[in-house]
Amino acid sequence: QVQLVQSGAEVKKPGASVKVSCKTSGYTFNLHWVRQAPGQGLEWMGIINPGSGGTIYAKKFQGRVTMTRDTSTSTVYMELSSLRSEDTAVYYCAREPAHDAWYFDYWGQGTLVTVSS
Amino acid sequence: EIVLTQSPGTLSLSPGERATLSCRASQTVTTSSLAWYQQKPGQAPRLLIYAASSRATGIRDRFSGSGSGTDFTLTISRLEPEDFAVYYCQQFDTSSKYTFGQGTKLEIK
Numbered sequence: 001q002v003q004l005v006q007s008g009a010e011v012k013k014p015g016a017s018v019k020v021s022c023k024t025s026g027y028t029f030n031l032h033w034v035r036q037a038p039g040q041g042l043e044w045m046g047i048i049n050p051g052s053g054g055t056i057y058a059k060k061f062q063g064r065v066t067m068t069r070d071t072s073t074s075t076v077y078m079e080l081s082s083l084r085s086e087d088t089a090v091y092y093c094a095r096e097p098a099h100d101a102w103y104f105d106y107w108g109q110g111t112l113v114t115v116s117s
Numbered sequence: 118e119i120v121l122t123q124s125p126g127t128l129s130l131s132p133g134e135r136a137t138l139s140c141r142a143s144q145t146v147t148t149s150s151l152a153w154y155q156q157k158p159g160q161a162p163r164l165l166i167y168a169a170s171s172r173a174t175g176i177r178d179r180f181s182g183s184g185s186g187t188d189f190t191l192t193i194s195r196l197e198p199e200d201f202a203v204y205y206c207q208q209f210d211t212s213s214k215y216t217f218g219q220g221t222k223l224e225i226k
Binding site: 032034041042043044047056058092094100101102103104105107109110 | 154163217
């Protein structure tokens, strides 16, 4: 049974960092992060392979995002730094089930990050 | 970067009708990398279709996907009340990586 359980909502001030966790159960080949600003569409942020720790980040977020994993707890983390109001969004982790599957079949419940002074 | 444009932005239909949603790419998309998702308010997206035409596990056969190249379509043959939601297409390419369309809102007429 695949489950992705994310950490709770966060409120941060501009310029701060936020770290969101995604605890996985069941096999996960790759774990992606996707965000959704209020009333907006979906935006891909990057990918981490929990096995190797290898990452690829969307160009927009390079230099500001770091994805890591803790294999002992099957948890993946997404840290976003230098937060600004435009980063207010729901952040989702999502599973890619196999190499070159190119789709996301299981999603976490989402974590609302609010950036406000 | 490959841009996905979905149309219409909003589609107003009645239960029992057929819905046809379009996703057009700015460049040729690998068919195996085209997926469709459904999202309801306050929920995470749900995978409906992958590889352009393969239904995900548990998805009813009234949902079907088709297309190739730059034009893809999601068809819902007979709308049920629970089908009214926002639908997104998504693709992968080596340059853009993963991109989503802006979404089509399917609302009850």
